Each structure stands twice: as C-alpha cells, then as structure tokens.
Amino acid sequence: MLLKQNLFTGSETNKKVSSMNYYSYRLMIRENADNHILKCRRLYHKYVDDMYVKIETERLTFIRLNQTKLRSEEYIHLRDAINTDGNAQNVGRMTILPATYIGSPRHMHEYAQDAMSYVRHYGTADLFITFTCNPQWIEIKQELLPGKSSIDRHDITARVFRQKLKSLMNFIVKHNVFGETRCWMYSVEWQKRGLPHAHILIWLVEKIRPNEVDAVISAEIPNVQVDPGLHEVVIKNMIHGPCGTLNQNSPCMMDGKCSKRYPRTLISETITGNDGYPLYRRRSTADNGKSTIVKLNQQDIEIDNRWIVPYSPILSKTFKAHINVESCHSVKSIKYICKYVSKGSDMAVIEIGAENSNDEVTQYQMGRYVSSNEAVWRIFSFPIHERHPSVVHLAVHLENGQRVYSTAQNAVQRAAQPPSTILTSFFETCQNDDFAQTLLYSEMPKYYTWNQSSRRFIRRKQGKPVPGYTDVYSTDAIGRIYSVHPSNDECFYLRLLLVNVRGPTSFQQLRTVDGELCGSYREACQRLQLLENDAHWDQTLNDAVISSHTHQIRTLFSIIISTCFPSNPIDLWMKYKDYMCDDILYQIRNRMGNPNIQISEEIYNEALISIEDMCLIMSNKLLIQLGLTAPNRPMHDAFNQELHRERLYDLNALKE
Structure with a gap:
C-alpha cells in the first residue's frame, strides 16, 4: 500500500x-x-x-x-627469566589466536587431528555424507510471509537446517539405518550462495563390504514407475550441472573442464578406483539404465546416469534434499577427507605484509569472510562441530617445561610453584593408583576424567565395569597425545616413551632402563629399541663414499641428519668422517706445500663447520640440535690465521 x-x-x-x-x-x-x-x-x-x-x-x-596481561610461556623459560634479573615485563609470546577460539586455524587443525584419532582406533570411516539445506523445504516455506523467500529469513533457514541435521544424525545413529554406529563427527559450513551444509563422517560397527555398496549408495536415475517420489527428489536435487560442452558457464568449470569430473564413465558394476574412491554402478540406457529430460537455457536436454551425484535412496527420500553419500573405506582417501571435513569456512584472498607476520589475530580478521547465514548461525550459538565419542587432548612437555599462564603480578609465584599439568598429574596418579600403573598415557581418559578445578585425574563413576578391579569403569573416550615434530628431539623422544611405557611415575622413571638412569630420552629410546636401525642410512653413505666426491658426501650427510632424523648420527659421523674431510686435507696440503700433513681435529672441525652451514640452510638447525657435537668456530678462525701465516713464509729461503 x-x-x-x-x-x-x-x-x-x-x-x-x-x-x-x-x-x-x-x-x-x-x-x-x-x-x-x-x-x-x-x-x-x-x-x-x-x-x-x-x-x-x-x-x-x-x-x-589480553596477550600482555594473560601471558603464555614455558615454565622453564619463565623460571630462567625470573631467576636471571627478576624482570617479568619481557616474558611472553607473539600475538596468537588460540585453539579455544572456534573457527581459528588451530581449532580446525585440532579437529582434523581428532578425526585421525578415530581412524587410529576404529580404522577408516565407512560413509562420507554431505547434507545441504534445501530452501524449498515445506518447514521453511510455511513460516514465510506472503511474497517472501528463504533468502529474506536466514534465521528460519538456520533453525530449520539445525533441526533437520539433528534429525538426520538421529536417523543414522539411533535408528541404525546403515547398521550400528561406532562413532561419528560432522562440521557445518556455508556455500558461496549462503546455504549451510554439513560434512559428516560415519564409522559403523559392521564395515560395509564391497558387494554391499550398491545396497547403500546409488548413482543412477530411479525408475519413475517403481518409485515416483524418489525419482522426483533425485531429478530435482542430485543431477550435477549439466556442464562441459552442454554449459561452459557452469560454476564447476575450470580451464574448460569440470572440477567435479562430470560426466562420469558409464560402468555396469561398482569397482574401486585408483584414487581409493569407488566407481559406482552407472548403467547405460542400453544396459537397462534410465534417462530423463531436463531444461537448460530453455532447451530440453536428455540426462543419463553419467550426471547423477551418488546418493542414499533412504536418506534422499526421507529428507528431500541434496545428500551426497560416498563410501570412503580406502586408506588413500581418509586423510584427505578428515582434513576436508574440518577445513573451516572460506577465506578471502589476501596478502599479509611483514608487519602482520606475527599477529595471528590480524591475519585471521583480514582473511575472514562472513555470510548472512553463517552470521545468524553463530548468533544463535548453534554448534559448528559435533562428534562422538569425545577426544581428550593430552599435553606433552619436558620436565619444568609446562605451559604457565601468568600476569606480571603473579609471575614470580608461578615460577616458584608451577601448577600441575595433565602429564604431571598422570605421574602422580600412577604413584598412588595400582590400576593406573597398567595404563599407557593415551588410555587414561578411557577410565579417568580430568578435573579442571582440582587439576587431577578421577576414576570414572559410570560406564562398563572392568573385570578384576573394583570401582573401575571404562567408556568410549579417546585420548590423543599432542604430536611433536622430530626436530624438537628430546620432547619427541619423551612422547615416544609415553606411547610405549606403561604406568610411569616421573620423568626420571621414564629415562630409567634396567635400573640405570639414561642421560637423555633419546638414549632411553635406543636402549628400549624403540628407534629405527640406522642400517639404511649406513648403507646409503657407504654407497656414496665409493662413487661420490667429498663435498657430495658432506651434502648427503647434511640432508640425512637434517630431514631424516637418524637414531644415532654421532655413530654415522665417526664412521665416515674421514671420507668427509679428504678435500679439506688435500687443500691444506697444497697450501702448506707439505704432502705429509695428516688428518687432525682441526680438519674434522672444518668439515663440521661446512656441514653445519648446510644444515642451517636446510632446516635452520645447529648440529647440537641434531644430535652431533657443535663445531669450534674460534678454532676455525685460528686455523685460518695459522694457514695465512704459513703461506707468508719464503719457501726458497727456508730451503736454503
């Protein structure tokens, strides 16, 4: 009006x-x-x-x-700083975006690692499901005012999709439409046009066998006479494109080809492809396959099974939406899928200058893209990720190396009395609990809960009783020990011991083998035979000394210790150090004019310096960080001065 x-x-x-x-x-x-x-x-x-x-x-x-007020620092660094000058003003890190912030890169990385924890315990997932919101759902349309569409009410779209997603998960998990479910997880994302969709991973107790795939997943047009309802849903929601030669302007087209690899090849039986994904049955019209007519640019086009997105008939017919269902039992595909499920929302394409390289908050903000549908979802506080069972993160740190949260006022007190961590509490529990002494570190969450207020492990009071122990119950909770890069060698070997040693009571006890305290965690791993044999690196260097130049042998040795992390690099150095010094000895003999000069510690030191320079270029690590003895740089300078002085002598005068 x-x-x-x-x-x-x-x-x-x-x-x-x-x-x-x-x-x-x-x-x-x-x-x-x-x-x-x-x-x-x-x-x-x-x-x-x-x-x-x-x-x-x-x-x-x-x-x-709050980066400066609530600072995160390793306890040993905090203690050293306080003991050195009593100054707490320079203790802290760069501006970080913690994993507790939902949607941050660290948060998404943790969910990807948690998904791989499921794979480690239960094997590869059985089903990978993509569930997309349908704006034509009757539940959405009946709530709209006359003349309005779903794009005008993102709040209704978000609420309906949330309820549909819960209903879908109950349909799969509680009603067991595919069989009993062992564990599951999903992440919600948003398309470019704004509609939400969920990526779902399902682990089943009874794995789907290759001959059962066709009973669960279909990639064919249904028979309209047999099931007209399913035929209508598939025609409306499960046809890709058409693209390619039929429509070069399709959004999936990249460099003249479909990025989703449509149209697919017609095949009479389901087989496993080279990339780990099944090639679903797509029969041709001559082999009893079906076809249909769709409109594209006001023209009627005949579509066959090559254009059908794989779907589950029971899910499509129940929820009347685009629900892509894939079998992902292959080891080749599961790592990609776990990362894909937890990749996070789309980010804008940006360029970060040097001034923002240490500010993770600014980097995240500058690349953040927020659609209206995601904004409503986040305002409603709907979950972006859900999973079952829970995954408990277990920290790994060296002795006096735990992370401490401090302020400038309590830094001295924190340095004197560091708080307990999950790892130190595990040691204390093993000291006082006989059952805990039978467990690995990663098995603790299955039988114990972590009390954040008291900072200690408490036995679970619900679950399945453990035979032979009173008041001990087990659950499906999974413990995941944080990963440590091999370049952080001592912490890496500490984690290796925690994975293999049951019921340790202290850091010292972990380093004790056959009643003898080892000097390092690496030595303890070697004595427990937890490290690989260096025979293959020994053979590699042995082959190299036969046919390679000396500088090539040094380069190969630098690559091995920088990137391959051998168990005992000192032994390799001691065995092949003479071969790595031949050219240095030859040059010195020529400079000095004395062919009788023999190899010495100074020459070995020159070779170590050359190796360390290459390691710094490759991995930015010193030899002392890679398990070798550090070279003597002052000796190198003095040695060069001595060579220079010797070259100033008049050889003819000396001969006379």
Whole structure:
C-alpha cells in the first residue's frame, strides 16, 4: 500500500501514470516493488552481517588486548627469566589466536587431528555424507510471509537446517539405518550462495563390504514407475550441472573442464578406483539404465546416469534434499577427507605484509569472510562441530617445561610453584593408583576424567565395569597425545616413551632402563629399541663414499641428519668422517706445500663447520640440535690465521 501510495503522489507522477496503458502501469509497479524488496533485502543482510562481525570483533579484540596481561610461556623459560634479573615485563609470546577460539586455524587443525584419532582406533570411516539445506523445504516455506523467500529469513533457514541435521544424525545413529554406529563427527559450513551444509563422517560397527555398496549408495536415475517420489527428489536435487560442452558457464568449470569430473564413465558394476574412491554402478540406457529430460537455457536436454551425484535412496527420500553419500573405506582417501571435513569456512584472498607476520589475530580478521547465514548461525550459538565419542587432548612437555599462564603480578609465584599439568598429574596418579600403573598415557581418559578445578585425574563413576578391579569403569573416550615434530628431539623422544611405557611415575622413571638412569630420552629410546636401525642410512653413505666426491658426501650427510632424523648420527659421523674431510686435507696440503700433513681435529672441525652451514640452510638447525657435537668456530678462525701465516713464509729461503 505504501508503494502504491508513493506511485500516485505528485502531479508529475499522475501525469506519467495517466499517459500509460494498463500493461506499462503494472510493469512499473512490479519494477518499483522489486527494487524496494531488493533494497530491504540488502539492508537486512547488512544488518545481520554487521551484528555478528561486531560480536566477533569484540571477541578477537579481547584476545589481542589480553596477550600482555594473560601471558603464555614455558615454565622453564619463565623460571630462567625470573631467576636471571627478576624482570617479568619481557616474558611472553607473539600475538596468537588460540585453539579455544572456534573457527581459528588451530581449532580446525585440532579437529582434523581428532578425526585421525578415530581412524587410529576404529580404522577408516565407512560413509562420507554431505547434507545441504534445501530452501524449498515445506518447514521453511510455511513460516514465510506472503511474497517472501528463504533468502529474506536466514534465521528460519538456520533453525530449520539445525533441526533437520539433528534429525538426520538421529536417523543414522539411533535408528541404525546403515547398521550400528561406532562413532561419528560432522562440521557445518556455508556455500558461496549462503546455504549451510554439513560434512559428516560415519564409522559403523559392521564395515560395509564391497558387494554391499550398491545396497547403500546409488548413482543412477530411479525408475519413475517403481518409485515416483524418489525419482522426483533425485531429478530435482542430485543431477550435477549439466556442464562441459552442454554449459561452459557452469560454476564447476575450470580451464574448460569440470572440477567435479562430470560426466562420469558409464560402468555396469561398482569397482574401486585408483584414487581409493569407488566407481559406482552407472548403467547405460542400453544396459537397462534410465534417462530423463531436463531444461537448460530453455532447451530440453536428455540426462543419463553419467550426471547423477551418488546418493542414499533412504536418506534422499526421507529428507528431500541434496545428500551426497560416498563410501570412503580406502586408506588413500581418509586423510584427505578428515582434513576436508574440518577445513573451516572460506577465506578471502589476501596478502599479509611483514608487519602482520606475527599477529595471528590480524591475519585471521583480514582473511575472514562472513555470510548472512553463517552470521545468524553463530548468533544463535548453534554448534559448528559435533562428534562422538569425545577426544581428550593430552599435553606433552619436558620436565619444568609446562605451559604457565601468568600476569606480571603473579609471575614470580608461578615460577616458584608451577601448577600441575595433565602429564604431571598422570605421574602422580600412577604413584598412588595400582590400576593406573597398567595404563599407557593415551588410555587414561578411557577410565579417568580430568578435573579442571582440582587439576587431577578421577576414576570414572559410570560406564562398563572392568573385570578384576573394583570401582573401575571404562567408556568410549579417546585420548590423543599432542604430536611433536622430530626436530624438537628430546620432547619427541619423551612422547615416544609415553606411547610405549606403561604406568610411569616421573620423568626420571621414564629415562630409567634396567635400573640405570639414561642421560637423555633419546638414549632411553635406543636402549628400549624403540628407534629405527640406522642400517639404511649406513648403507646409503657407504654407497656414496665409493662413487661420490667429498663435498657430495658432506651434502648427503647434511640432508640425512637434517630431514631424516637418524637414531644415532654421532655413530654415522665417526664412521665416515674421514671420507668427509679428504678435500679439506688435500687443500691444506697444497697450501702448506707439505704432502705429509695428516688428518687432525682441526680438519674434522672444518668439515663440521661446512656441514653445519648446510644444515642451517636446510632446516635452520645447529648440529647440537641434531644430535652431533657443535663445531669450534674460534678454532676455525685460528686455523685460518695459522694457514695465512704459513703461506707468508719464503719457501726458497727456508730451503736454503
């Protein structure tokens, strides 16, 4: 009514309307109405986006402003700083975005690692499901006002999709439509056009056998006479494109080819492809396959099974949406899928200058892309990730190397009395609990809960009773020990001991083998035969000394100790050090004019310096960090000066 009133306001408008015919008049009303709706829609989207962006900005600002007040530092570094000069002002790290912030890169990486923990315990997942919101759902349309569409009410879309997703998970997990479910996880993301979709991984107790895939997943057009309801859902939601030669402007086209590899090859039976994914049965029309007619650019096009996205008939017919179902039992595909499920939302393409290289909060903000649908979802506090069973993260740190949260006021007290960590509490539990002494570190969450307030492990009070022990119950909880890069050698070997040694009571006890305290965790791993034999690296160097130049042998040795992490690099050095010094000895003999000079510690030191220089280029690590003796740089300078002095002598005068 307001729009109609505006059209007839003013003499100019009256004259314009009076000169129109009926068709032009209706067309003008429609154009003005469409522009008005489009303007209101843009204002609505901008309002929703701005609301959540302000919420997220406040959260990120809190993290940035509290970097100096709530500092994270390894305990041993904090203690050393306090003991050195008593100054707590320079203790801390760069501006970090912690894993506790939902959607941060660290948060997504942790979920990917948790998914791989499921793979480690239960093997590869059975089903990979992508569930996409359907804006034509009756639950959405019946809540809209006349003339409105789902794009005008993202709150309704978010609420309905949330309920549909819960219903889908209950349908799979509780009603066991594919069989009993062992564990599951999903992540919610948003498409470019704004509609939410969920990536779901399902682990079943009874694995889907290759001859059972066709009973669960189909990639064919259903028979319209047998099941007209399923045929309608598949035709509306499960046809890809068409793209390629039929439609070069399709969004999936990249460099003239479909990025989703459609159209697929017609095949009479389901087989396993080279990439680990099954090649589903797609029969041709000559082999009893079906086809249908779809409209593309006002033209009728015949579509066969080559264009059908794999689906589950029971899920598609129940939820009437785009539900892509894939079998992902292959080891080749599971790592990619676990990362894909937890890759996070789309980010804008940006370039970070050097001034922001250490500010993770700024990097995250500059690349952040927020759609209206995601904004509503986050405002409602709907979960982005859910899973079962729970995964408990277990910290790994060296003795006096635990992470401490401190302020400038309590830094001295924290350094004197560091708080207990999950690892130190594990040691204490093993000292006082006989059952804990039978467990590995990663098995603790299955039988114990971590009490954050008291910072200690407590036996579970619910679950399955453990035979032979009173008041001990087990659950499905999984413990995941944080990964450590091999370049952080001592912490890496500590983690290796925690994975293999049951019931340790202290850091010293972990380094004790056959009643003898080892000097390092690496030595303890060697004596327990937990490290690989260096025979293959020994053979590699042995082959090299036969046919390679000396500098090539040094380069190969540098590559081995920098990137391959041999168990005992000192033994390799002692065995082949003479071969790595031949060219240095030859050069010195030529400079000195004395062919009788023999190899010495100074020459070995020159070779070590050359090797360390190459290791710094390759891995930015010193030899002392790679398990070798550090070279003597002052000896190198003195040796060069001695060579220079010897070369200043008049050899003819000395001979006379």
